[in-house]
Amino acid sequence: MKLTIWGAAQQVTGSMHLLEINNYKILIDCGLDYEKGTWLEENELFPFNPASIDVVILTHAHIDHSGNIPTLIRNGFDGQILSTPPTADLAEILLLDSVNLFIGKEQRHARKKKKRSSGPKALYLQKHVMDTMERFVTIGFHKPFRLNGDISLEFIPAGHLLGAAIVILTINEQGIEKKIAFTGDIGRKDYPVLVEPQTLPPIDFLVCESTYGGRFHTKGKSVEEVLTEVIYETCIKTPGRLIIPAFSIGRTQSLVFSLNKIFSSGKLPPVKTFVDSPLANFATDVYRKHHQYVSEDAKEFYQNKGDEFEFENLFYIQNLKESREISNYYEPCIIVSSAGMLEGGRIQDHLFYNIQNYYCTILFIGYSAKGTLGHRLLRGDPIVTIRDRELSVYATIKQTDVLSGHGDHNDLLNVVKTQDKGKLKKVFLVHGEPQSMEALKKDLEAESYDVVIPEKGEVWEL
Template identity: 40%
Template sequence: MKLKFLGAAKTVTGSKTLVELWDNTRVLLDCGMYQGLGKDTYTLNSETPIDPKTLSAIVLSHAHIDHSGLIPKFVKDGFEGKIFATEATFALCEIMLQDSAFIQQADVRYSNKRKNRTGAAAYEPIYNNSDVEQALSQFEIIKENEKFKVAEGVEATFIPNGHILGSAAIYLEIDEIKEQSTILYTGDIGRYNTALIKDPECPPQADIVICESTYGDRLHDRTLDAEQELLSAVIHTIQEKKGKLIIPAFSLGRTQEIVFTLNKLDLYGLLPNVKIFVDSPLAVDATQITKYFSHLLNPEVKRFIASRPDPFGFNKLKYVKKKEDSQKINDSKEPCIIISASGMADAGRVKHHIYHAIENPKNTILFVGYAEPLSLGGKLQNGDQTVTIFGDEKKVLAEIKVISSMSAHGDFKEMMDYLKCQNPEKVSAMYLVHGEYKVQKAFHKKLKNLGFQKVFIPNLEETFVPTIH
């Protein structure tokens, strides 16, 4: 068996790991898009690192675009096999992938307008809505914790990992003529005791572990209560500064978690009288889907739903679908809270909100999740004093805040807790993906201390032939 790392190698986005058997059976674990890598992003996404026609199947850990976003591109380039996913992942992919095609069209139109002026070659969208339709028709829905056949000699099980609705680690059982082996592909490792999603489940012992490493060098501050932090940001911005509180958030997961938390704060009577906008058409649909799959949520939310039907709707809150309504919020001078995608602030409506709000110190931009260092969100979190948005240089005068304890990714302690189900002596090799290199080096050290002996940090397109002991 060979492993080839086709994405998220020494970087956080673009997850794609290829498992190849002696007989050319080729299974791709995740098919993610690169995000927030500046000018290289488009090239990385448009040049497929493998001929999709040669793939036997794709197994998908969750619906986030950095894991699912290139599936329609692979289908467009000739992939005809099945795409295995949980039911909630499929439901979310239906909206996420259509949205991705839509965003690309809009972004390409915008960039080409600028390119026309300079005479540079025009971009093309990587895929369109009909490629998405075709991709969705190739999905096969699989129940969590039930073994299924992926291809000849490859069986898999989805084991919920607490990251977002429908997310799961992928546990592969591989049967080759001379060797049987098991692989645990962690996907994005979620957290314990979060606002919405059930805790990660313990995966069985594996010979090979392919582990994410986003926060491999970081501990989320447990002394700071995320709810309290969010409330302080609201009071400070809305009541004291009378400004806008802009929260860039993934439409899926983060947005529902923030809305649920604000709903609870409002029930306690702690929120000031303020309008709250969820400005993302995708978030509206993602919220509906989250409600539909309420059995995947944690016991607290279930109890909440039992007494109040809507954990994601209350008086002060308004979901914004139409573009014109979104523009009206930009023009308004009233204090308000805006929750809008994308989380890295690199695309979507939130970029417009930031564009209009960033040069006013009354406003606050509050980050609640990971952002690539080169993305707009990454630059703001890094403390850059000026940033370029839509080609215009903007002074960063608004306050920039981060609540890392709201992240959907486990910190290194939580990832190590997750890995406690694995006896390090029985793991023949571990590969770190989905992390920045300097973070991975720090995590590598910690894993060695835990007793994992062979831990590798693959380069992009590097191939390994692990020996199972």
């Protein structure tokens, strides 16, 4: 058995791992790599022949794990894609959105350069996404699936996103059974809407994400307590406007459910709430469709009070006309819009009209990468550029990590520490910044686990 880490090696994006067993080739995840300046070209070329891959296994739908599968198919892969049912439906939404982003990038470049041929080209088009969706075969949690006579697959819940799975592969190699697990991304306990990550069975090898290595979530207040305080200060105590940038898929659904619990319990008087993201609207329908995959808390709420994603004074914005009309609504309100880091999307329109509003609070509920508008606001820049205009920042900027979808350093440690040190032969750390990987490696080695941080393309005989 041979493992090659082809993506998310000493970086966060582009997850892609190749496992070869007796000439049978399994690709676990095939995500877009955003790390390079020429990322379109970087993702175009694979370090292996796509036609040689027998099967793709997808841990979850996020683009850094799924976003390059259509390119793989366009270049010759003709096998099955295995995932949970929610992952397949969410992946379709995200992949189609990627096509729009590719085309938009190409058109903007063409307008800027006054010619079409010199700009970046789309990695794939809608046709390739449709070809991709035809190859999905969906498997529920805890339902063993045999890939061939020597290899079987099982998905167990990872939290993090609806349908997100830890991949467990059981391999019979020359009469010896070996188990290897790929975590994908690990979620958190008690996260709104989502099930908790489940404990791994005994395994021999582990490919583990390390996004929050060396980082710890704030303890103490719950999601509802934090939101209640901010809403009270912004919309009740003073008649202001609360803007919450949130990723359309996953974060928005958890946020809406939390708001539903607050208002339906009477903890606060009603406040008009707008969800302004077409992608979020589609994703919320997927959450409704696959309701058996949500948390027990969400199921109980549904039984007692109805739809987790609907409440009085909640409005899902359908089009740009409705989105622009929000700017003319002067009563206290909450606006939830994408994208979470403020790079593009309708959120920029809301910021354009509110960044100089003393009665506006912008609440960040997720990570903002360096170089993004979100990062500039969080570091306290007094002037920012939005829609090519320099604007002074008079709005209040706040941040909380209570809705971060990643498990922190201790959560990641606990994933590994449930394993018998005598049986678990090696831990491979991926999907993290180098300093995060080193911090996690140090603490795992202190517990006597054998840990490596593989380089891209490094091959391991297991």
